[in-house]
Amino acid sequence: MKTEFTPRITSFLCKWCSYTGADLAGTARLQYPASIIPIQVMCSSRVDPVFLIKAFLSGSDGVLIGGCHPGDCHYETGNYHARRRFAIVKSVFESLGLESDRLKLSWISASEGPKFARVANEYTEEIMKLGENPTRKSIFL
Amino acid sequence: MSSITIDTSASRKVRDLLKYLIENGKIDAALTMRKIPENNSYDLGLITDASNLDEAVPLIPVMTVNAGHVLSSISTSGKKIAAVLKPCELRAFVELVKREQGSFENLLTISHTCGGVFPLDLVVAEKIEELLPKYEKTVSNGEVPANTRDTCRACEHFIPMNADITVSVAGECESGKGCVMYLNSEKAEEFTEGFAGERGELKFDPSVLKKTLDARLAEKDKLFASMTTNGPGLDRLLDTFGKCVGCHGCNSVCPICYCLLCDFESANFDYNLPYFEEHLSRKGALRLPPDTIFFHLGRLTHMSFSCVGCGMCSDVCPVGIPVAAIFKKTGEKTAALFDYVSGRDVEEPIPVMVYKEEEFPDIG
Numbered sequence: 278m279k280t281e282f283t284p285r286i287t288s289f290l291c292k293w294c295s296y297t298g299a300d301l302a303g304t305a306r307l308q309y310p311a312s313i314i315p316i317q318v319m320c321s322s323r324v325d326p327v328f329l330i331k332a333f334l335s336g337s338d339g340v341l342i343g344g345c346h347p348g349d350c351h352y353e354t355g356n357y358h359a360r361r362r363f364a365i366v367k368s369v370f371e372s373l374g375l376e377s378d379r380l381k382l383s384w385i386s387a388s389e390g391p392k393f394a395r396v397a398n399e400y401t402e403e404i405m406k407l408g409e410n411p412t413r414k415s416i417f418l
Numbered sequence: 419m420s421s422i423t424i425d426t427s428a429s430r431k432v433r434d435l436l437k438y439l440i441e442n443g444k445i446d447a448a449l450t451m452r453k454i455p456e457n458n459s460y461d462l463g464l465i466t467d468a469s470n471l472d473e474a475v476p477l478i479p480v481m482t483v484n485a486g487h488v489l490s491s492i493s494t495s496g497k498k499i500a501a502v503l504k505p506c507e508l509r510a511f512v513e514l515v516k517r518e519q520g521s522f523e524n525l526l527t528i529s530h531t532c533g534g535v536f537p538l539d540l541v542v543a544e545k546i547e548e549l550l551p552k553y554e555k556t557v558s559n560g561e562v563p564a565n566t567r568d569t570c571r572a573c574e575h576f577i578p579m580n581a582d583i584t585v586s587v588a589g590e591c592e593s594g595k596g597c598v599m600y601l602n603s604e605k606a607e608e609f610t611e612g613f614a615g616e617r618g619e620l621k622f623d624p625s626v627l628k629k630t631l632d633a634r635l636a637e638k639d640k641l642f643a644s645m646t647t648n649g650p651g652l653d654r655l656l657d658t659f660g661k662c663v664g665c666h667g668c669n670s671v672c673p674i675c676y677c678l679l680c681d682f683e684s685a686n687f688d689y690n691l692p693y694f695e696e697h698l699s700r701k702g703a704l705r706l707p708p709d710t711i712f713f714h715l716g717r718l719t720h721m722s723f724s725c726v727g728c729g730m731c732s733d734v735c736p737v738g739i740p741v742a743a744i745f746k747k748t749g750e751k752t753a754a755l756f757d758y759v760s761g762r763d764v765e766e767p768i769p770v771m772v773y774k775e776e777e778f779p780d781i782g
Contacts, residue, residue: 326719327681327712334712336700347775347782357773362719364778365752365770369718372748374650384782411652417660417705418712 284312284404286339286397287332289324292317293351294386295343301390302397309397312404313341321345321382322355326366329380336413339379339404343393346384356384378407420607421620422599428587431599431615432476432502432528435583438613439500440468445526445609446497449485450476458545462488464499476502476528477587479553479566480546481535484728486510487673490520500526500609504535505578506728509761510673512580513724516768519676526609529578530585531627533557534570538733557587560629562637567729569742572638574631575727577624579762582606584622598622642747645740655711658744661737662710668731668741669717674724674760681720682713714741718748723769724760725749 290296296317302309314337318324321344332340342363344356363382370377383396412418424431436448452463452473460480465471486507493499493511503511508529514520533553536546549565556563562571578584584600599615600622601607642648646658666683669675681687689708697704725745732742753760756769 325681327716330712330715330719334715344782354773357775358770360778360781361756361770361773363781364755365723366719367781368752368755369715369722369748372751373647373655373715373718373744375652375655376650382781415652415656416701416703417656 282405282409284310284338284401284409285314285336286312286341286400286404287337288313288315288341288343289318289321289328290315290341290343290385291321291345291351291356292319294345294349295321295383295393297387298343298385298389298393301387302393303390305390307390307394309394310401312338312401313397320350320352320355321359322352322362324359324362326362329363329366333375333379333410334412334418336410337379338407338410338413339381339400341396341400342382343385343396344382346386349386376407376410378403379410419601419603419621421601421618422610422613422615423618423620424585424597424599425616428530428585428597429475429477431597432530432585433471433474435528435599435610435613436465436474436476436500436502437468437471439526439609440466440471442612444498445500447499448474449489449492449499449501450474451478451480451482451502453478460541460546464492477530477585478546479533479535479550480538480541481507481728481730482538482541483671484510484673484730486512486514486726487671489525490514490673490676493520493522493525496524498524498526500528502528502530503578503581504532504728505529505575505581506532506573506726506761507673508578508581509575509726510728512761512764513674513726513768514676515764516766517676522764526583526605527581528583528585529581530587531578532570532573532576533587534563534566534573534576535729536565537567537729540565557630560627560633562630562633567733567742568641568740569727569729569732569746572634572641572743572746573727574634574638575759575761576630576634577622577627580764583610586622641743645743645747647744647747659711659714659739661739662714663737664707664710664713665736666713667734667736669713671730671734672717672721673726673728673730674721675717682709682716714744718745718752722749723753723756723758726760
Protein backbone atom coordinates (compact mmCIF):
# COMPACT_ATOMS: atom_id res chain seq x y z
CA MET A 278 0.00 0.00 0.00
CA LYS A 279 1.38 3.38 -0.94
CA THR A 280 1.49 5.65 2.07
CA GLU A 281 0.42 9.21 1.45
CA PHE A 282 3.05 11.89 1.84
CA THR A 283 2.67 13.63 5.18
CA PRO A 284 4.53 16.91 5.23
CA ARG A 285 6.55 17.97 8.23
CA ILE A 286 6.38 21.68 8.86
CA THR A 287 8.74 22.91 11.53
CA SER A 288 6.98 25.88 13.09
CA PHE A 289 8.63 28.48 15.27
CA LEU A 290 5.79 30.14 17.14
CA CYS A 291 6.11 33.21 19.31
CA LYS A 292 5.02 32.54 22.89
CA TRP A 293 2.84 35.64 23.17
CA CYS A 294 0.84 35.48 19.96
CA SER A 295 1.09 32.60 17.53
CA TYR A 296 1.68 29.82 20.07
CA THR A 297 -1.26 31.09 22.11
CA GLY A 298 -3.21 31.33 18.86
CA ALA A 299 -2.42 27.66 18.22
CA ASP A 300 -3.62 26.83 21.74
CA LEU A 301 -6.83 28.70 21.06
CA ALA A 302 -7.34 26.74 17.84
CA GLY A 303 -6.96 23.59 19.94
CA THR A 304 -9.35 24.59 22.72
CA ALA A 305 -11.84 25.77 20.12
CA ARG A 306 -11.56 22.29 18.55
CA LEU A 307 -10.63 23.69 15.15
CA GLN A 308 -9.20 21.10 12.82
CA TYR A 309 -5.71 21.55 11.49
CA PRO A 310 -3.24 18.99 10.15
CA ALA A 311 -0.71 17.20 12.29
CA SER A 312 1.98 18.33 9.85
CA ILE A 313 2.63 21.37 12.03
CA ILE A 314 5.46 20.66 14.47
CA PRO A 315 5.37 23.56 16.92
CA ILE A 316 8.44 24.95 18.65
CA GLN A 317 7.80 27.73 21.12
CA VAL A 318 10.15 30.71 20.99
CA MET A 319 9.99 33.81 23.14
CA CYS A 320 9.76 36.07 20.11
CA SER A 321 9.77 35.67 16.34
CA SER A 322 13.05 37.61 16.38
CA ARG A 323 14.59 34.75 18.38
CA VAL A 324 14.56 32.76 15.15
CA ASP A 325 18.07 33.11 13.80
CA PRO A 326 18.29 32.54 10.02
CA VAL A 327 20.33 29.43 10.75
CA PHE A 328 17.28 27.88 12.48
CA LEU A 329 15.39 28.07 9.19
CA ILE A 330 18.32 26.69 7.23
CA LYS A 331 18.95 23.86 9.69
CA ALA A 332 15.30 22.86 9.58
CA PHE A 333 15.32 23.02 5.77
CA LEU A 334 18.52 21.01 5.36
CA SER A 335 17.38 18.46 7.94
CA GLY A 336 14.42 17.56 5.79
CA SER A 337 11.57 19.76 6.96
CA ASP A 338 9.16 20.07 4.05
CA GLY A 339 8.18 23.52 5.21
CA VAL A 340 9.36 25.98 7.81
CA LEU A 341 6.90 28.40 9.39
CA ILE A 342 7.53 31.40 11.61
CA GLY A 343 4.53 32.71 13.55
CA GLY A 344 4.76 36.11 15.21
CA CYS A 345 2.66 38.94 16.57
CA HIS A 346 1.21 41.39 14.06
CA PRO A 347 3.48 44.36 13.25
CA GLY A 348 3.05 46.91 16.02
CA ASP A 349 1.81 44.29 18.50
CA CYS A 350 5.12 42.67 19.46
CA HIS A 351 5.36 41.86 23.16
CA TYR A 352 8.88 43.29 23.00
CA GLU A 353 7.69 46.18 20.82
CA THR A 354 9.99 45.73 17.80
CA GLY A 355 11.05 42.07 17.66
CA ASN A 356 8.78 41.11 14.80
CA TYR A 357 10.07 43.98 12.63
CA HIS A 358 13.55 42.52 12.96
CA ALA A 359 12.23 39.03 12.31
CA ARG A 360 10.66 40.29 9.09
CA ARG A 361 13.96 41.74 7.84
CA ARG A 362 15.86 38.56 8.63
CA PHE A 363 13.19 36.48 6.96
CA ALA A 364 13.43 38.64 3.84
CA ILE A 365 17.20 38.03 3.79
CA VAL A 366 16.82 34.24 4.07
CA LYS A 367 14.20 34.25 1.30
CA SER A 368 16.51 36.26 -0.92
CA VAL A 369 19.46 33.93 -0.27
CA PHE A 370 17.27 30.92 -1.10
CA GLU A 371 16.07 32.54 -4.31
CA SER A 372 19.52 33.50 -5.47
CA LEU A 373 20.79 29.95 -4.94
CA GLY A 374 17.81 28.33 -6.64
CA LEU A 375 16.42 26.76 -3.45
CA GLU A 376 12.69 26.48 -2.97
CA SER A 377 11.88 29.62 -1.02
CA ASP A 378 8.20 28.63 -0.97
CA ARG A 379 9.14 26.18 1.73
CA LEU A 380 9.68 29.13 4.04
CA LYS A 381 6.75 31.10 5.40
CA LEU A 382 6.19 33.86 7.89
CA SER A 383 2.73 34.60 9.19
CA TRP A 384 1.37 37.10 11.70
CA ILE A 385 -1.07 35.32 14.00
CA SER A 386 -2.27 37.00 17.18
CA ALA A 387 -3.28 35.25 20.42
CA SER A 388 -6.95 35.72 19.59
CA GLU A 389 -6.67 34.37 16.04
CA GLY A 390 -7.23 30.67 16.63
CA PRO A 391 -9.22 30.38 13.40
CA LYS A 392 -6.46 32.14 11.47
CA PHE A 393 -3.90 29.71 12.87
CA ALA A 394 -6.02 26.76 11.73
CA ARG A 395 -6.47 28.37 8.30
CA VAL A 396 -2.76 29.10 7.86
CA ALA A 397 -1.89 25.54 8.97
CA ASN A 398 -4.35 24.06 6.50
CA GLU A 399 -3.43 26.29 3.57
CA TYR A 400 0.30 26.00 4.09
CA THR A 401 0.09 22.21 4.41
CA GLU A 402 -1.79 22.12 1.11
CA GLU A 403 0.86 24.29 -0.55
CA ILE A 404 3.60 22.01 0.74
CA MET A 405 1.66 18.93 -0.44
CA LYS A 406 1.79 20.42 -3.92
CA LEU A 407 5.55 21.02 -3.64
CA GLY A 408 6.06 17.45 -2.48
CA GLU A 409 8.75 16.05 -0.28
CA ASN A 410 11.78 18.20 0.41
CA PRO A 411 14.71 16.70 -1.55
CA THR A 412 16.95 17.35 1.45
CA ARG A 413 15.20 14.42 3.19
CA LYS A 414 16.93 11.99 0.88
CA SER A 415 20.19 13.75 0.31
CA ILE A 416 22.92 12.30 2.50
CA PHE A 417 25.80 14.57 1.77
CA LEU A 418 24.41 17.82 3.02
CA MET B 419 39.33 70.84 -0.62
CA SER B 420 42.63 70.89 -2.42
CA SER B 421 44.75 68.58 -4.48
CA ILE B 422 48.42 67.74 -4.89
CA THR B 423 49.72 67.01 -8.36
CA ILE B 424 52.08 64.08 -8.47
CA ASP B 425 55.31 64.72 -10.34
CA THR B 426 56.76 61.26 -9.88
CA SER B 427 55.29 57.75 -9.74
CA ALA B 428 52.15 57.61 -7.62
CA SER B 429 53.57 54.80 -5.53
CA ARG B 430 56.65 56.82 -4.65
CA LYS B 431 54.58 59.89 -3.85
CA VAL B 432 52.46 57.95 -1.36
CA ARG B 433 55.61 56.48 0.16
CA ASP B 434 57.08 59.98 0.44
CA LEU B 435 53.92 61.16 2.14
CA LEU B 436 54.08 58.33 4.68
CA LYS B 437 57.75 59.16 5.32
CA TYR B 438 56.89 62.82 5.73
CA LEU B 439 54.11 62.00 8.19
CA ILE B 440 56.32 59.77 10.33
CA GLU B 441 59.39 61.98 10.24
CA ASN B 442 57.37 65.01 11.28
CA GLY B 443 55.66 63.18 14.10
CA LYS B 444 52.24 63.54 12.52
CA ILE B 445 51.59 59.82 12.75
CA ASP B 446 52.98 57.04 14.91
CA ALA B 447 52.73 54.30 12.32
CA ALA B 448 51.97 53.62 8.68
CA LEU B 449 50.04 50.61 7.43
CA THR B 450 51.03 49.77 3.89
CA MET B 451 51.90 46.93 1.56
CA ARG B 452 55.57 46.09 1.67
CA LYS B 453 57.95 44.11 -0.45
CA ILE B 454 59.62 41.47 1.65
CA PRO B 455 63.34 42.17 1.12
CA GLU B 456 64.38 38.56 1.64
CA ASN B 457 62.23 37.11 -1.11
CA ASN B 458 60.04 38.07 -4.00
CA SER B 459 56.85 38.32 -2.02
CA TYR B 460 54.72 40.96 -0.37
CA ASP B 461 53.05 41.52 2.94
CA LEU B 462 51.09 44.14 4.80
CA GLY B 463 53.39 46.03 7.12
CA LEU B 464 52.85 48.26 10.12
CA ILE B 465 55.82 50.58 10.08
CA THR B 466 56.94 53.05 12.76
CA ASP B 467 60.52 53.73 11.63
CA ALA B 468 60.69 55.81 8.46
CA SER B 469 63.79 53.98 7.24
CA ASN B 470 61.69 50.84 6.91
CA LEU B 471 59.44 52.61 4.45
CA ASP B 472 61.93 52.09 1.63
CA GLU B 473 60.39 48.67 1.13
CA ALA B 474 56.86 50.04 1.04
CA VAL B 475 54.94 49.48 -2.18
CA PRO B 476 51.66 51.17 -1.22
CA LEU B 477 49.86 50.71 -4.52
CA ILE B 478 50.91 47.18 -5.44
CA PRO B 479 47.90 45.21 -6.72
CA VAL B 480 48.31 42.45 -4.14
CA MET B 481 46.13 41.73 -1.12
CA THR B 482 47.62 39.23 1.32
CA VAL B 483 45.05 40.06 3.96
CA ASN B 484 42.17 42.50 3.89
CA ALA B 485 43.79 45.52 5.54
CA GLY B 486 40.44 46.70 6.89
CA HIS B 487 40.31 43.45 8.85
CA VAL B 488 43.77 44.04 10.33
CA LEU B 489 43.05 47.68 11.03
CA SER B 490 40.15 46.81 13.29
CA SER B 491 42.52 45.40 15.88
CA ILE B 492 44.92 48.36 15.88
CA SER B 493 42.79 51.42 15.15
CA THR B 494 41.68 51.82 18.75
CA SER B 495 45.22 51.77 20.17
CA GLY B 496 45.24 55.54 20.62
CA LYS B 497 48.20 55.82 18.24
CA LYS B 498 47.90 57.89 15.08
CA ILE B 499 47.99 55.70 12.01
CA ALA B 500 48.01 56.42 8.30
CA ALA B 501 46.65 53.46 6.38
CA VAL B 502 46.91 52.89 2.64
CA LEU B 503 43.81 50.91 1.77
CA LYS B 504 42.29 49.54 -1.38
CA PRO B 505 38.71 50.76 -1.84
CA CYS B 506 37.23 47.44 -0.68
CA GLU B 507 39.50 47.36 2.36
CA LEU B 508 38.27 50.80 3.32
CA ARG B 509 34.66 49.69 2.84
CA ALA B 510 35.33 46.61 4.97
CA PHE B 511 36.73 48.84 7.70
CA VAL B 512 33.65 51.08 7.50
CA GLU B 513 31.51 47.97 8.02
CA LEU B 514 33.65 47.01 11.02
CA VAL B 515 33.42 50.50 12.54
CA LYS B 516 29.63 50.20 12.27
CA ARG B 517 29.98 47.03 14.33
CA GLU B 518 32.12 48.87 16.89
CA GLN B 519 35.22 46.99 15.83
CA GLY B 520 37.36 50.00 15.00
CA SER B 521 37.53 53.76 14.95
CA PHE B 522 38.38 56.50 12.47
CA GLU B 523 39.40 58.84 15.26
CA ASN B 524 43.18 58.46 15.03
CA LEU B 525 43.22 57.26 11.47
CA LEU B 526 44.21 58.91 8.21
CA THR B 527 42.90 56.84 5.32
CA ILE B 528 44.67 56.96 1.99
CA SER B 529 43.02 55.07 -0.83
CA HIS B 530 43.29 54.91 -4.57
CA THR B 531 41.36 54.06 -7.67
CA CYS B 532 41.88 50.33 -7.96
CA GLY B 533 42.57 48.15 -10.97
CA GLY B 534 41.99 44.94 -9.03
CA VAL B 535 44.48 42.63 -7.35
CA PHE B 536 46.28 39.49 -8.47
CA PRO B 537 45.13 36.25 -6.87
CA LEU B 538 47.56 34.92 -4.27
CA ASP B 539 48.46 31.79 -6.24
CA LEU B 540 49.71 34.08 -9.02
CA VAL B 541 51.62 36.20 -6.51
CA VAL B 542 53.36 33.06 -5.30
CA ALA B 543 54.02 31.60 -8.74
CA GLU B 544 55.10 34.66 -10.71
CA LYS B 545 57.25 37.75 -10.34
CA ILE B 546 54.66 40.47 -9.92
CA GLU B 547 57.03 43.21 -11.16
CA GLU B 548 57.07 41.48 -14.52
CA LEU B 549 53.29 41.48 -14.69
CA LEU B 550 52.96 45.11 -13.68
CA PRO B 551 53.68 46.93 -16.97
CA LYS B 552 50.96 45.01 -18.79
CA TYR B 553 48.59 45.38 -15.85
CA GLU B 554 49.09 49.15 -15.70
CA LYS B 555 48.67 49.52 -19.43
CA THR B 556 45.42 47.53 -19.42
CA VAL B 557 44.06 49.47 -16.47
CA SER B 558 44.95 52.86 -17.92
CA ASN B 559 43.17 51.87 -21.12
CA GLY B 560 40.00 51.39 -19.08
CA GLU B 561 40.12 47.65 -19.62
CA VAL B 562 40.01 44.83 -17.10
CA PRO B 563 43.19 42.78 -16.54
CA ALA B 564 42.24 39.16 -17.11
CA ASN B 565 44.59 37.79 -14.46
CA THR B 566 43.08 39.61 -11.48
CA ARG B 567 40.62 38.12 -8.96
CA ASP B 568 37.22 37.31 -10.42
CA THR B 569 35.42 39.61 -7.98
CA CYS B 570 37.92 42.40 -8.78
CA ARG B 571 37.14 42.09 -12.47
CA ALA B 572 33.45 42.35 -11.59
CA CYS B 573 33.85 45.17 -9.05
CA GLU B 574 32.16 48.49 -9.76
CA HIS B 575 33.29 50.12 -6.51
CA PHE B 576 36.87 50.76 -7.59
CA ILE B 577 36.72 54.43 -6.62
CA PRO B 578 37.22 54.96 -2.86
CA MET B 579 33.97 56.06 -1.26
CA ASN B 580 35.13 57.94 1.81
CA ALA B 581 38.90 58.15 2.00
CA ASP B 582 40.64 61.18 3.51
CA ILE B 583 43.02 61.13 0.57
CA THR B 584 42.22 59.65 -2.83
CA VAL B 585 45.09 58.92 -5.21
CA SER B 586 43.99 58.56 -8.78
CA VAL B 587 45.94 55.82 -10.45
CA ALA B 588 43.83 53.41 -12.45
CA GLY B 589 42.79 54.65 -15.80
CA GLU B 590 44.48 58.02 -15.62
CA CYS B 591 48.10 57.32 -16.02
CA GLU B 592 50.44 54.48 -16.64
CA SER B 593 53.50 55.05 -14.53
CA GLY B 594 51.78 57.26 -12.04
CA LYS B 595 53.21 60.37 -13.60
CA GLY B 596 50.58 63.07 -13.83
CA CYS B 597 48.47 61.46 -11.14
CA VAL B 598 46.75 63.53 -8.51
CA MET B 599 46.33 63.22 -4.78
CA TYR B 600 42.92 64.54 -3.82
CA LEU B 601 42.48 65.78 -0.27
CA ASN B 602 38.88 65.04 0.69
CA SER B 603 38.74 66.07 4.33
CA GLU B 604 39.92 68.64 6.85
CA LYS B 605 41.99 65.88 8.38
CA ALA B 606 43.78 65.32 5.08
CA GLU B 607 44.53 69.04 4.73
CA GLU B 608 45.87 69.15 8.26
CA PHE B 609 48.11 66.12 7.92
CA THR B 610 49.56 67.09 4.54
CA GLU B 611 50.31 70.66 5.53
CA GLY B 612 53.92 71.29 4.62
CA PHE B 613 54.20 68.24 2.37
CA ALA B 614 55.98 69.04 -0.88
CA GLY B 615 54.03 69.12 -4.11
CA GLU B 616 52.15 71.44 -6.41
CA ARG B 617 48.86 72.40 -4.80
CA GLY B 618 45.72 72.92 -6.77
CA GLU B 619 41.96 72.91 -6.45
CA LEU B 620 41.32 69.86 -8.62
CA LYS B 621 38.21 67.78 -7.93
CA PHE B 622 38.09 64.09 -8.59
CA ASP B 623 35.90 63.39 -11.59
CA PRO B 624 34.52 59.81 -11.61
CA SER B 625 33.30 60.23 -15.19
CA VAL B 626 36.86 59.82 -16.52
CA LEU B 627 36.57 56.18 -15.43
CA LYS B 628 33.30 55.55 -17.26
CA LYS B 629 34.96 53.14 -19.65
CA THR B 630 36.37 51.14 -16.73
CA LEU B 631 32.96 51.11 -15.05
CA ASP B 632 31.26 49.81 -18.18
CA ALA B 633 33.92 47.14 -18.63
CA ARG B 634 33.56 46.04 -15.00
CA LEU B 635 29.77 45.90 -15.21
CA ALA B 636 30.02 43.76 -18.34
CA GLU B 637 32.45 41.46 -16.51
CA LYS B 638 30.04 41.28 -13.60
CA ASP B 639 27.17 40.19 -15.82
CA LYS B 640 29.43 37.58 -17.35
CA LEU B 641 30.55 36.29 -13.95
CA PHE B 642 27.06 36.16 -12.49
CA ALA B 643 25.67 34.43 -15.57
CA SER B 644 28.31 31.71 -15.51
CA MET B 645 28.02 30.68 -11.88
CA THR B 646 27.61 27.04 -10.97
CA THR B 647 24.96 27.89 -8.39
CA ASN B 648 22.62 29.31 -11.04
CA GLY B 649 19.38 27.50 -11.73
CA PRO B 650 16.83 25.77 -9.56
CA GLY B 651 17.31 22.74 -7.36
CA LEU B 652 19.52 21.41 -4.64
CA ASP B 653 21.93 19.62 -6.97
CA ARG B 654 23.79 22.73 -8.11
CA LEU B 655 24.34 23.73 -4.54
CA LEU B 656 25.66 20.26 -3.77
CA ASP B 657 27.95 20.40 -6.80
CA THR B 658 29.32 23.78 -5.80
CA PHE B 659 29.68 23.44 -2.04
CA GLY B 660 30.02 19.67 -2.04
CA LYS B 661 33.78 20.08 -2.36
CA CYS B 662 33.97 22.06 0.88
CA VAL B 663 36.33 20.47 3.41
CA GLY B 664 35.00 22.55 6.29
CA CYS B 665 38.28 24.37 7.02
CA HIS B 666 36.45 27.67 7.68
CA GLY B 667 39.31 29.51 5.96
CA CYS B 668 36.83 31.74 4.14
CA ASN B 669 35.39 32.75 7.48
CA SER B 670 38.75 33.50 9.09
CA VAL B 671 39.99 35.78 6.29
CA CYS B 672 36.64 37.53 5.87
CA PRO B 673 36.85 41.12 7.09
CA ILE B 674 33.13 41.20 7.85
CA CYS B 675 33.06 37.99 9.91
CA TYR B 676 34.36 39.68 13.04
CA CYS B 677 32.56 37.58 15.68
CA LEU B 678 35.17 36.37 18.14
CA LEU B 679 33.17 33.22 18.60
CA CYS B 680 31.45 32.36 15.36
CA ASP B 681 28.27 30.37 15.91
CA PHE B 682 29.67 27.72 13.59
CA GLU B 683 32.74 27.31 15.76
CA SER B 684 30.84 27.39 19.03
CA ALA B 685 29.71 24.49 21.20
CA ASN B 686 26.47 24.47 19.16
CA PHE B 687 28.47 22.64 16.54
CA ASP B 688 30.31 20.22 18.80
CA TYR B 689 29.07 17.01 17.30
CA ASN B 690 28.44 14.14 19.66
CA LEU B 691 27.26 10.56 19.46
CA PRO B 692 23.53 11.30 19.86
CA TYR B 693 23.79 13.69 16.90
CA PHE B 694 25.44 11.05 14.74
CA GLU B 695 22.98 8.37 15.83
CA GLU B 696 19.96 10.54 15.13
CA HIS B 697 21.26 11.53 11.71
CA LEU B 698 22.29 7.99 10.76
CA SER B 699 18.97 6.53 11.87
CA ARG B 700 17.26 8.74 9.30
CA LYS B 701 19.72 8.63 6.42
CA GLY B 702 22.04 5.70 6.90
CA ALA B 703 25.16 7.69 6.03
CA LEU B 704 26.74 10.92 7.14
CA ARG B 705 29.14 13.33 5.56
CA LEU B 706 32.12 14.27 7.73
CA PRO B 707 32.79 16.92 8.74
CA PRO B 708 29.04 17.63 8.81
CA ASP B 709 27.19 20.84 8.02
CA THR B 710 29.51 22.25 5.37
CA ILE B 711 26.67 23.54 3.20
CA PHE B 712 24.84 24.73 6.30
CA PHE B 713 27.93 26.77 7.18
CA HIS B 714 27.93 28.63 3.85
CA LEU B 715 24.18 29.24 3.87
CA GLY B 716 24.47 30.45 7.45
CA ARG B 717 27.20 32.93 6.58
CA LEU B 718 25.26 34.12 3.55
CA THR B 719 22.25 35.00 5.69
CA HIS B 720 24.34 36.48 8.50
CA MET B 721 26.56 38.87 6.59
CA SER B 722 26.24 38.74 2.81
CA PHE B 723 24.62 42.21 2.69
CA SER B 724 27.89 43.61 4.09
CA CYS B 725 30.17 41.69 1.70
CA VAL B 726 32.62 44.07 0.01
CA GLY B 727 33.68 41.54 -2.62
CA CYS B 728 37.39 41.68 -1.73
CA GLY B 729 37.86 38.09 -2.86
CA MET B 730 40.00 36.88 0.05
CA CYS B 731 37.68 33.92 0.69
CA SER B 732 37.99 32.52 -2.84
CA ASP B 733 41.73 33.00 -2.72
CA VAL B 734 42.22 30.91 0.40
CA CYS B 735 39.75 28.15 -0.50
CA PRO B 736 41.81 24.96 -0.81
CA VAL B 737 39.27 23.30 -3.10
CA GLY B 738 38.53 26.22 -5.41
CA ILE B 739 34.94 27.04 -4.47
CA PRO B 740 34.13 30.49 -5.91
CA VAL B 741 33.02 31.69 -2.47
CA ALA B 742 33.57 35.37 -3.18
CA ALA B 743 31.57 35.38 -6.40
CA ILE B 744 28.68 33.61 -4.67
CA PHE B 745 28.77 36.05 -1.77
CA LYS B 746 29.02 39.03 -4.09
CA LYS B 747 26.05 37.91 -6.16
CA THR B 748 23.88 36.90 -3.22
CA GLY B 749 25.05 39.88 -1.20
CA GLU B 750 24.02 42.34 -3.87
CA LYS B 751 20.51 40.87 -3.73
CA THR B 752 20.24 40.91 0.06
CA ALA B 753 21.67 44.44 0.24
CA ALA B 754 19.29 45.63 -2.47
CA LEU B 755 16.35 44.66 -0.23
CA PHE B 756 17.32 47.57 1.98
CA ASP B 757 18.86 49.85 -0.64
CA TYR B 758 22.13 49.24 1.17
CA VAL B 759 25.68 49.45 -0.14
CA SER B 760 28.29 48.00 2.17
CA GLY B 761 30.90 50.50 3.29
CA ARG B 762 29.20 53.45 1.58
CA ASP B 763 28.73 55.55 4.68
CA VAL B 764 29.72 54.93 8.27
CA GLU B 765 26.50 56.59 9.41
CA GLU B 766 24.33 54.21 7.40
CA PRO B 767 23.06 51.55 9.83
CA ILE B 768 23.48 47.82 9.21
CA PRO B 769 20.17 46.59 7.74
CA VAL B 770 19.50 44.00 10.45
CA MET B 771 19.94 46.54 13.23
CA VAL B 772 17.08 48.76 12.10
CA TYR B 773 13.64 48.38 10.58
CA LYS B 774 10.81 50.31 9.01
CA GLU B 775 7.28 49.87 10.24
CA GLU B 776 5.94 49.67 6.70
CA GLU B 777 8.00 47.37 4.49
CA PHE B 778 7.84 43.98 2.81
CA PRO B 779 4.04 43.96 2.38
CA ASP B 780 4.27 40.45 0.86
CA ILE B 781 5.68 38.97 4.04
CA GLY B 782 3.30 37.92 6.81
